[in-house]
Structures are given as C-alpha cells and as structure tokens.
Amino acid sequence: MKMLLVAxxxxxxxxxxxxxxxxxxxxxxxxxAMFLVGDGAAELPKFAGKLYLADVATFGEYNPDAHxxxxxxxxxxxxPEMIVLSxxxxxxxxxxxxxxxxxxxxxxxxxxxxxxxxxxxxxxAKLRRTVxxxxxxTVATLQAGAFSLAEAAAGSPEVIxxxxxxxxxVALLGYEAAEHGGVDLTKSEVIVSAGRGVGKxxxxxxxxxxxxxxxxxxxxxxxxxxxxxxxxxxxVGTTGLTVAPKLYVACxxxxxxxxxxxxxxxxxVVAINTDRDAPxxxxxxxxxxxxxKQLLPVLTEKLQAL
Amino acid sequence: MKLLVCIKQVPxxxxxxxxxxxxxxxxxxxxxxxxxxxxxxxxxxxVQVKEATGADLTVLCxxxxxxKETMKKALAMGCDRGVHIADDQSHRxxxxxxxxxxxxxxxxxxxxxxxxxxxxxDRGSGQVGVMAAELLGLPAVTTIVGFALAGDKITVxxxxxxxxxxxxxxxxxxxxxxxxGLNTPRYxxxxxxxxxKKKELLAVAAADLSxxxxxxxxxKLTFPEKKGGGVFxxxxxxxxxxxxxxILKEKTSVLA
Numbered sequence: 001m002k003m004l005l006v007a008x009x010x011x012x013x014x015x016x017x018x019x020x021x022x023x024x025x026x027x028x029x030x031x032x033a034m035f036l037v038g039d040g041a042a043e044l045p046k047f048a049g050k051l052y053l054a055d056v057a058t059f060g061e062y063n064p065d066a067h068x069x070x071x072x073x074x075x076x077x078x079x080p081e082m083i084v085l086s087x088x089x090x091x092x093x094x095x096x097x098x099x100x101x102x103x104x105x106x107x108x109x110x111x112x113x114x115x116x117x118x119x120x121x122x123x124x125a126k127l128r129r130t131v132x133x134x135x136x137x138t139v140a141t142l143q144a145g146a147f148s149l150a151e152a153a154a155g156s157p158e159v160i161x162x163x164x165x166x167x168x169x170v171a172l173l174g175y176e177a178a179e180h181g182g183v184d185l186t187k188s189e190v191i192v193s194a195g196r197g198v199g200k201x202x203x204x205x206x207x208x209x210x211x212x213x214x215x216x217x218x219x220x221x222x223x224x225x226x227x228x229x230x231x232x233x234x235x236v237g238t239t240g241l242t243v244a245p246k247l248y249v250a251c252x253x254x255x256x257x258x259x260x261x262x263x264x265x266x267x268x269v270v271a272i273n274t275d276r277d278a279p280x281x282x283x284x285x286x287x288x289x290x291x292x293k294q295l296l297p298v299l300t301e302k303l304q305a306l
Numbered sequence: 307m308k309l310l311v312c313i314k315q316v317p318x319x320x321x322x323x324x325x326x327x328x329x330x331x332x333x334x335x336x337x338x339x340x341x342x343x344x345x346x347x348x349x350x351x352x353v354q355v356k357e358a359t360g361a362d363l364t365v366l367c368x369x370x371x372x373x374k375e376t377m378k379k380a381l382a383m384g385c386d387r388g389v390h391i392a393d394d395q396s397h398r399x400x401x402x403x404x405x406x407x408x409x410x411x412x413x414x415x416x417x418x419x420x421x422x423x424x425x426x427x428d429r430g431s432g433q434v435g436v437m438a439a440e441l442l443g444l445p446a447v448t449t450i451v452g453f454a455l456a457g458d459k460i461t462v463x464x465x466x467x468x469x470x471x472x473x474x475x476x477x478x479x480x481x482x483x484x485x486x487g488l489n490t491p492r493y494x495x496x497x498x499x500x501x502x503k504k505k506e507l508l509a510v511a512a513a514d515l516s517x518x519x520x521x522x523x524x525x526k527l528t529f530p531e532k533k534g535g536g537v538f539x540x541x542x543x544x545x546x547x548x549x550x551x552x553i554l555k556e557k558t559s560v561l562a
Contacts, residue, residue, distance in 0.1 A: 010466070062464075062472060065445070089466040093448040096433040099402070100440035105521035106401065108431040117525060123428050124319045127332060130525045144467075169445035171475045173461070178469025190560050214560060226487040232469065239465055247560045254319070268558045270550065271536075275320060281536060286553055288539045288546050299547040306551070306561065 003030040004080040006071065007045050008090045009038035010061055011175060017086045018045045023147040024084060024140075027113050033078050037067055040159060048155030050078075058166045062090070065168035068097045073164060075102065080137065087141035095141050105133030107140045109257070125257050125279040144238065144261050179232050183217055190216025190247045193236055193263070194224050197252020197273060197292060201229040206296040207251050213303040214247065221259045237262035251292045255280030272296070307361035311352040311385065311421040312408055312435070313345040315369055315376040316428045330524040331397055332428075341376045344423025346491040348484040351453055352421045353384035353492070359455070361418070362386055368407055369396045374507065381502035382494030388505065393512035399520065401429070405437035406518035411510065412442060419460070420481040424449050432483070439481035446481040447474050451488050 003025050007018035018034070025032045033050040037059045044051060052074045059066045071094075075083065083098060085091035087109040099106035112119040114130055118140060122129050132138075185191055192211035194204055204218075211218040220230035222237055236243055238258040248266035253259060255271075255278055263269070264283045271284035272292045281287050288295060317323075317337040324333040341349075349365065356363040365385035367373045370393070377388040391407055393399070399407075412420065420442075422435035432448070439446035451471065452463030464472045465485050494502070537553070539546045555561050 011470070062474065089449055089464060089472075092432045093436065093464075096401070096436035097440055097446075099433070099521075100405070100437045103402075103521065106431070106433050107522065108433060120430075121530075122430060122527065123317070123323055123332065124430075125530065126319070126323055127325075128528050128530050129330075130528070132523050132525055134521055134523055169476055169480075170447055173473040173475055175466075176463070176471040176473065216560075222486060235469075238467060240469055242468075247554070247558050268554075270554075276538065277322065279530070282530065284536045285557070286537050286539060286550060288550060290540070290543055290546055295543045295546060298543050299550065302547050302551060303561075 001028045001030040001082065002078065002080045003028070003032045004075060004078055004083045005032055005034045006083065006085040006091070006094070007034055007036040007038070008086060008088065009036060009056055010090065012039070014038055014043050014045065017088065017144065018047070019149050019153045020086065020142055020145070020147045021084050022047060022153055023149045024110070024113070024142055026149070027147070028116070030082070033080070034157065035071055035074050037061070037070070040161070044157055044159070046153040046155055047157050049157060051157035051159050052162045053159050054162050058163070060168070060172055062170070062172040063166070063168040064094055064097055064170055066164070066166050067094055068101060070162055070164050071098055072101055074162060083137065083139045085139070085141045087143050091141045095139050099139040102137055102139070104135055104137045104139050107131055107133065107138060109143045110140050111143045111146045121257055124254060126277065143257060182231070182233055185217055185219050185234060185236065185241050186243055188217040189245050190214045191219045191236070191243055191245045192216060192249040192251060193219040193221060193253060194230060194251055195221040195253030196223045197254070198224065198229070199252070199293070203293060204229055206293065210249065210296050210300045213300045214249070216245070216247070219243070221253050221256070250280050250284070251296065253280055254278045255282065307359055307418045308416055309352050309355060309361045309363040309419050309421070310366060310412055310415070310417040311345070311348050311363065311380065312366045312438070313349060313376065313380055314342040314423070314426050315339050315367065315373040316342045316426055319427050325527050329526050331527055334397065339372065339376065341379055342423050342426050344425060344427070344484055344486060347486060347488040348421040348423050349380045349383050349385065350489045350491040351484060354489065355419065355455055356384060364389055366391065366408065366411065368393050368404060368512065370394045377507065378502050379494060381505045382499045383492055384498070386505065388507040390507060390509045391512050391515065392509050396512070399517065400522040401431045401433035402437055402521045403517045404434050405441055407512055407515050408434070408438040409441035410515035412438070418478045420444070422481065422483050424483040424485050435481055435483040442481070444479050444481050445476045446483070447476060448483045449485045450482050451485050453482070453488065
C-alpha cells in the first residue's frame with residue numbers, strides 16, 4: 001500500500017500530529033511519502049522518506065485552493081492508494097476538497113483499523129461504522145490521538161520542493177489567541193465538569209460546590225460554554241483545554257469524542273449520568289447511574305463532613 | 307441576494323440506538339427526530355443575513371417525507387421557502403452523493419451564500435458542505451464561529467484547536483459550514499409557526515437530480531466494545547455517594 005501523509009504547519013510551527021499519520025501508516029506497513037506546506041529552514045518531520053515541501057511564505061498556512069492544487073500535483077506523481085490527514089481544523093477542511101477533486105471516497109475521523117478496513121464513529125460515538133472506499137484511492141482523516149507511535153519518530157526526509165500557483169479565493173487575515181486569564185484548569189489536580197445534563201444554569205453551583213469540596217476546580221463541556229453558563233476558559237475538549245488531573249468527575253456529560261480528547265488522560269475518571277450507555281462510560285473508572293441534581297448535593301455534603 | 311441553507315434531520319442523540327436488519331445503519335423506527343444541531347446555527351445565521359439585507363432565503367433538506375417536520379422549524383425560524391429533495395434512501399447515500407444532489411439543485415439558481423452545518427450529528431463526516439462547494443466551484447470556509455458580511459465580502463472566524471481562531475475573508479458567492487456557538491439559534495414563536503404553515507414547500511425527487519454514484523461503502527455498523535473495568539454504581543443516592551467516596555479513598559490520593 002502506498003500512502004501520502006499530509007503534515008500540518010500552524011502559527012509558524014510544525015504540528016506533532018504527523019507522528020499519528022506515521023503510526024497509522026505503520027499499521028498497513030505502507031510505503032509513505034509526506035506533504036507539507038511549511039518552512040524548509042525550520043524543523044521538518046522526522047521521517048525517512050520523500051517530503052514534498054511547499055514554501056509557506058508563498059502558499060500560506062491556510063489557503064485551501066492552493067494547498068489542494070499542490071496536493072493534486074503530488075498525488076498525480078506519487079499515485080498513492082490512500083491520502084491521510086489529521087481530522088483537525090486543517091484536515092477536515094482540506095480533505096473533502098481533495099476527495100471531490102479526485103472523485104475519491106473520503107473517510108472522516110478514523111479511530112481504528114479492522115482487518116485493513118477503516119472504522120469511524122457515528123451518533124456521538126455511540127456507534128461505529130466500518131467502511132471501505134469503492135475506488136482506487138481513498139482520502140482518510142484520523143481522529144486526534146487515535147494512533148500513536150510506540151517509539152519516537154526518527155530519520156530525516158529527502159526534501160522535494162514543490163511549487164505552483166499561490167492564489168486562492170479564501171484569505172487568512174490572522175489568528176486570535178485563546179482567551180485565558182483567571183483560572184488555569186490544566187494545573188488543577190481535581191476537575192469536576194458540567195455537561196448538557198446539568199439542564200439549566202441554576203445547577204452549575206452544584207458542580208462548582210462539589211469541585212470545591214474535592215479541593216479542585218470546575219470545568220464544562222462545549223454545549224455548556226456555548227450556552228454561556230460557564231466561561232470559555234473552563235472548557236475541556238478539543239476546542240478548549242486538554243487536561244490530565246488526578247481525578248476528573250464528568251457530571252451529565254455524554255462523552256462526545258471532542259470532550260473525551262480533552263480529558264481521557266486523566267488518572268481517574270468518575271462519570272455521573274442517567275444514561276448508562278453514554279460513551280463517557282468508555283473512559284470512566286466509576287460510573288454512577290444517577291441524576292446529578294440528586295447525587296451532587298448529597299455527595300458534596302458527605303465530603304464536607306469528612 | 308439569494309441565500310440557501312442546507313439542513314438535515316437526525317435522531318436525538320440521547321436515543322437508545324438499535325442496528326437495522328442490514329447491519330449497516332441504525333434502525334430508524336421508534337426514534338425522536340430533530341434538526342441537526344449544527345444546522346440550527348446555519349439557519350440562524352442565514353435568517354440574520356436575510357433580516358439585515360432583505361435577501362431571499364431557501365431551506366433545503368434531503369430525506370423521506372418525515373423531514374418536512376424539521377423543515378417547518380426552519381421556515382418558522384424565518385426561511386422563506388423550503389425545497390424538499392424527496393429521497394427514501396438518503397440515509398444510505400455517502401457524502402459525495404448528498405453533495406451532488408445539493409449541487410444539482412443549486413447549480414443554476416445563482417445563490418450568493420450557502421450555509422450548512424459543519425457536520426451531522428449522526429454520520430459526523432463533515433464533508434457534504436465542502437464537497438457541494440467544490441462541485442459548484444465556490445470558495446468554502448469550514449467551522450465558522452463568527453460571521454460578518456460587508457458588500458460582497460464575508461469575514462469569518464474559523465475555530466481551530468485549543469481555543470485559537472483564524473480570521474478568514476472570501477468574496478461571494480461562497481459557502482460556509484457552521485460550528486456550534488456561532489450565534490444563538492432562535493426559538494420559533496407561535497405566530498411564526500402559524501405563518502410557516504403557509505410557506506411554499508417544493509418537492510423535487512432525488513432521482514430527477516441524478517445523484518452521483520457512491521464512492522464509499524458501509525461494511526457494518528457496530529456498538530463500540532466497552533473498554534470495561536469501570537464499576538457501575540446504582541440505587542439510593544446516599545449509598546451511591548458513600549460507595550463513591552470509599553472508592554476515591556482507595557483508588558486516588560485526592561481525599562488524603
């Protein structure tokens with residue numbers, strides 16, 4: 001199997017996620033080439049193979065029209081059977097453009113390989129689909145963290161400079177840094193997070209009080225932050241913080257992949273949820289099947305009495 | 307100005323799913339259906355543009371007869387008319403086929419702006435919007451959490467990882483895919499629900515739009531293997547709390 005791996009460069013840095021692409025390719029024993037719009041004078045992927053490198057000064061960090069054209073040229077030369085990207089803000093944006101351009105199947109957010117076939121989540125990770133492309137080439141994006149190398153990446157690539165038309169119809173004007181300030185959840189040893197299951201903003205104090213009783217901080221999943229019940233700097237998940245506390249208590253959190261990605265490295269996970277099939281169960285050490293509105297006040301009181 | 311918003315009807319994600327007889331999708335019976343959550347933000351943004359500019363707004367939905375219920379919500383939120391691409395097989399189609407139906411419908415309509423959700427909650431592929439834009443030859447921007455229109459230019463904020471956002475500009479006509487948190491989707495008011503009943507709802511048969519051939523096949527649908535090891539606590543909340551505290555004392559150092 002021949003694969004073309006698409007590495008990412010953002011805010012003047014090569015992203016480490018290229019190692020996940022290598023780990024995935026390793027499962028197929030694939031013969032790999034890599035593609036990167038980056039800076040040849042800066043750090044390059046540690047990889048012993050061909051690296052098709054386009055200069056970020058010309059092609060930009062986000063310029064999907066130009067990146068697609070460059071990639072289609074490389075695909076024509078390399079003739080890979082699979083083109084692999086991260087399922088990231090760069091990857092999920094670029095992959096469908098490539099797939100449409102090649103009239104190739106796209107498989108989004110691969111979490112596993114089953115007998116050479118790709119497995120992706122469905123319905124908030126409650127189900128899994130095993131899929132296969134019908135054509136000669138497949139474009140795949142990989143869920144963040146689903147594949148990792150057993151050993152550190154090594155080697156230096158054989159750089160092949162690629163160039164072409166730099167124009168695109170979408171222009172990146174700049175970046176806006178994440179909002180920080182106040183609490184830093186990543187430093188907390190205990191985090192108690194509120195999910196959609198809290199129901200209403202009046203119930204946030206139940207979560208905050210439990211966090212306090214456990215000597216920690218409270219956090220939240222994305223829907224709760226979007227609803228403005230909790231500030232953004234407390235959001236755990238792909239688009240917020242990645243945390244690894246000693247104890248993580250997920251209250252009314254179903255366990256969407258985006259949330260799990262932000263907390264699954266926690267040492268000990270307690271889930272409190274009325275739905276015992278909720279995917280948060282996949283990472284929970286203890287699953288209390290209970291209504292948080294009833295359990296939290298009782299639990300907090302008992303902890304305060306210790 | 308002409309606007310299009312594409313929506314999907316999905317089951318409530320809290321549902322207890324069963325696998326269908328063919329083993330390739332979930333059983334569609336006995337489910338509560340609603341508008342794909344991401345699409346609610348797309349509809350809201352489209353309605354806001356319509357209100358600000360007086361643009362004409364069409365909502366499109368592909369699926370069986372029952373999706374009309376979800377379309378009524380979009381009409382009650384403020385879309386001017388609905389186009390129902392009637393397709394009993396939509397749940398078996400891959401994203402490229404769905405995109406081909408949208409492109410076939412939109413191809414000669416001259417839409418200036420097309421809104422979609424960034425992904426559906428059930429399939430979660432995040433491909434349809436971008437593929438439709440590619441088939442229509444339009445620039446597309448994905449995962450937007452901020453939107454501004456000035457003249458024929460849109461300035462949008464893309465959500466990246468770790469809370470970082472990118473500001474991106476494009477010239478109309480264009481397509482954007484909407485992320486959660488882009489705006490606050492409105493609840494339809496009763497008068498608007500009544501008005502929506504009188505709005506035009508066109509039906510087009512999917513076959514008349516000659517969908518593309520499938521590029522992707524679902525081999526099987528399964529439940530994820532539970533990783534196991536997790537202890538379930540159930541019953542009286544006082545007892546659950548006591549057992550939980552005992553476990554935390556044994557297994558963690560946080561109560562030391």
